[in-house]
Amino acid sequence: MESDLITVRDLRVAFASDAGLAKVLDGVSCSIRPGEIRGLVGESGCGKTTLARAILGILPQNSARIQGGQVLFGGRDLLTVAEGTLAREVRGREIAYIPQDPSTAFNPVFTIGTQIADLMHWKSPLLRDPSFKGNARARREADLARVVEWLRLVQLPNPEALLRKYPHEVSGGQRQRLMIAMALLPEPKLVIADEPTTALDVTVQAQILKLLKGLARERNVAVLFTTHDLGAAYEICDRITVMYAGQEVEEAPVAEFFNRPSHPYTRKLLDSLPSAETGLRGIPGEIPRLIDPPPGCRFNPRCERATAICQQRPAPEQVGPGHSVRCHHRLTEFAA
Amino acid sequence: MSAPILEVQSLRKYFPVRNLWKRRVGWLRALDDVSFAVQPGEILGIVGESGCGKSTLGKTLMGIHTATQGRILFQDQDIAPLKPHQSRKFRQHLQYCYQDPGASLDPRWTIRASLHEPLIVHTDLGEAEREARVREILAAVGLPETHLDLYPHEISGGQQRRVGLARILTLKPSVVILDEPTSGLDVSVQATILKLFLSLQEQFGLTYLFVSHDLSVVRLICDRVAVMYLGRIVEIGETAQVFATPRHPYTQSLLAAIPKIGGARVTDTFALEGEPPSPTNLPSGCRFRTRCPKAQPLCAEKDPALRADWPRQEAACHFAE
Numbered sequence: 001m002e003s004d005l006i007t008v009r010d011l012r013v014a015f016a017s018d019a020g021l022a023k024v025l026d027g028v029s030c031s032i033r034p035g036e037i038r039g040l041v042g043e044s045g046c047g048k049t050t051l052a053r054a055i056l057g058i059l060p061q062n063s064a065r066i067q068g069g070q071v072l073f074g075g076r077d078l079l080t081v082a083e084g085t086l087a088r089e090v091r092g093r094e095i096a097y098i099p100q101d102p103s104t105a106f107n108p109v110f111t112i113g114t115q116i117a118d119l120m121h122w123k124s125p126l127l128r129d130p131s132f133k134g135n136a137r138a139r140r141e142a143d144l145a146r147v148v149e150w151l152r153l154v155q156l157p158n159p160e161a162l163l164r165k166y167p168h169e170v171s172g173g174q175r176q177r178l179m180i181a182m183a184l185l186p187e188p189k190l191v192i193a194d195e196p197t198t199a200l201d202v203t204v205q206a207q208i209l210k211l212l213k214g215l216a217r218e219r220n221v222a223v224l225f226t227t228h229d230l231g232a233a234y235e236i237c238d239r240i241t242v243m244y245a246g247q248e249v250e251e252a253p254v255a256e257f258f259n260r261p262s263h264p265y266t267r268k269l270l271d272s273l274p275s276a277e278t279g280l281r282g283i284p285g286e287i288p289r290l291i292d293p294p295p296g297c298r299f300n301p302r303c304e305r306a307t308a309i310c311q312q313r314p315a316p317e318q319v320g321p322g323h324s325v326r327c328h329h330r331l332t333e334f335a336a
Numbered sequence: 337m338s339a340p341i342l343e344v345q346s347l348r349k350y351f352p353v354r355n356l357w358k359r360r361v362g363w364l365r366a367l368d369d370v371s372f373a374v375q376p377g378e379i380l381g382i383v384g385e386s387g388c389g390k391s392t393l394g395k396t397l398m399g400i401h402t403a404t405q406g407r408i409l410f411q412d413q414d415i416a417p418l419k420p421h422q423s424r425k426f427r428q429h430l431q432y433c434y435q436d437p438g439a440s441l442d443p444r445w446t447i448r449a450s451l452h453e454p455l456i457v458h459t460d461l462g463e464a465e466r467e468a469r470v471r472e473i474l475a476a477v478g479l480p481e482t483h484l485d486l487y488p489h490e491i492s493g494g495q496q497r498r499v500g501l502a503r504i505l506t507l508k509p510s511v512v513i514l515d516e517p518t519s520g521l522d523v524s525v526q527a528t529i530l531k532l533f534l535s536l537q538e539q540f541g542l543t544y545l546f547v548s549h550d551l552s553v554v555r556l557i558c559d560r561v562a563v564m565y566l567g568r569i570v571e572i573g574e575t576a577q578v579f580a581t582p583r584h585p586y587t588q589s590l591l592a593a594i595p596k597i598g599g600a601r602v603t604d605t606f607a608l609e610g611e612p613p614s615p616t617n618l619p620s621g622c623r624f625r626t627r628c629p630k631a632q633p634l635c636a637e638k639d640p641a642l643r644a645d646w647p648r649q650e651a652a653c654h655f656a657e
Binding site for chain 2: 043044171173174201202203204205206207209210213228229230231232234235236258268269270272273274275276279280281282283284286
């Protein structure tokens with residue numbers, strides 16, 4: 001689609017290890033519309049973080065091998081753009097990143113103010129404003145005012161005092177609020193939030209999700225929200241993509257996703273959520289080793305519906321508006 | 337009701353807070369007057385946010401931390417003031433299970449050696465008897481005997497976890513403290529591990545203290561639940577009661593914060609502001625009052641005690657109804 005903000009097409013990424021090449025992403029495709037909050041859910045090791053990092057171009061250089069595919073953003077393929085251009089024009093500017101653990105994302109020996117000033121020195125949207133050209137001091141002052149305003153927007157008390165503090169002096173929830181402010185300050189079009197609430201307590205998680213959702217809606221920023229927590233995905237996402245062992249298996253709008261899961265894996269994942277009605281139901285078996293993954297649909301060794309045809313990877317099939325599934329034996333009946 | 341298997345009376349654990357020159361400048365009150373009793377065969381859930389003292393509680397019960405004050409009655413004996421060598425014979429019946437029990441296996445030992453070790457330390461069984469016990473336990477956690485000669489790196493993470501559990505169970509404990517046993521697990525694996533806990537409990541007649549921050553899991557497997565906030569139990573009662581009619585405002589907010597798929601979105605309804613205050617500098621009176629929607633002047637003056645005003649449920653709040 002022309003209107004998509006970013007399109008990942010058939011992306012293949014492998015990691016070199018002592019035991020061989022681990023095929024971590026096996027032909028993943030997905031696209032995000034402007035202003036959309038997209039959930040990327042799956043269990044650990046399914047490739048969520050690798051996909052996020054591939055989009056940002058921050059895969060570990062010595063071990064990651066991009067074996068094919070495209071990441072189309074703003075009319076170019078980010079995989080072919082030179083690293084310098086990517087760092088200058090895209091990363092942190094058009095595509096920002098919110099890490100999982102806000103406590104390790106800050107440098108402990110500089111104040112928060114210094115670190116935000118450094119960010120604004122390189123990534124401030126005012127750099128593009130011709131009225132500040134050649135007048136760095138005026139720009140810095142304008143930037144500082146914007147920073148303080150943003151710290152208020154993310155509901156941090158007493159922003160001026162906070163700028164003089166060191167990262168260890170503020171709580172985990174506040175650090176994550178700072179991260180959100182820092183990701184949004186350069187006015188990006190896409191924010192990649194990699195499990196932003198996993199390290200937080202439920203009450204703080206609820207506050208942070210509320211904040212992130214509100215700000216993204218207000219500013220029309222698209223968010224790629226990776227999580228293993230289906231509850232958190234339900235909270236803020238418009239559409240959800242499910243990944244299993246490096247393949248995307250289903251993509252659906254949030255209501256469809258929870259009411260009519262069509263891929264057997266999605267179904268089992270939803271069933272394994274602890275609830276009073278269903279009791280405890282796991283998924284038998286373990287996720288496959290990515291060095292020698294099963295051919296075709298990688299879920300087939302654990303799938304009850306698997307047949308010989310599952311040795312070939314199914315093509316995506318549209319089963320509803322915005323709802324596509326990659327399964328030869330998709331579910332067609334749904335509990336009321 | 338039968339006699340409790342484990343009883344905790346006004347347990348306190350204070351950690352000194354020291355400045356740069358090692359001078360004590362205050363106390364961190366990790367546990368402040370905690371009392372509860374555990375019945376044999378029950379699963380007591382202990383929930384709360386990070387920093388509320390739930391892990392300190394587990395570790396103090398185990399003797400990993402020495403209690404500052406209070407009594408821990410286990411097998412009719414106060415084990416809180418005992419020296420490590422005195423408490424050893426009690427501690428084989430009271431076991432502690434870390435978040436990932438598999439991670440505590442020695443990578444250079446075979447599974448067999450790891451499983452024999454606790455028996456060598458705590459019992460005087462002969463080699464053949466130990467081997468029989470080890471095989472019995474290994475079968476109970478669902479692993480084949482062929483695994484005995486393998487090393488930890490040769491088996492999967494889930495299997496390592498089972499071996500770690502087996503290691504705890506070889507001593508036939510009566511009470512097991514499970515510290516965040518499911519955090520860091522994917523939901524599909526979590527169910528399998530929880531089922532294993534439940535089947536082991538039935539098989540060996542275990543009593544669990546289930547320390548967790550995951551309320552949806554606690555709701556499913558615990559008989560009773562204690563909610564902690566900043567070193568104090570604010571609400572305790574039967575799980576069904578507490579989840580259906582939470583009395584303490586903190587419990588109410590905690591339950592309201594869990595995303596419910598299909599229900600109203602928490603991001604639209606959640607109201608609790610702020611974060612817990614630092615445990616080194618507690619507010620006066622009720623420690624939840626700085627965030628509490630119901631706070632009144634009385635809350636700043638008087639620290640509420642647990643009130644047993646409801647059937648099978650107690651809450652520490654002046655205004656709980």
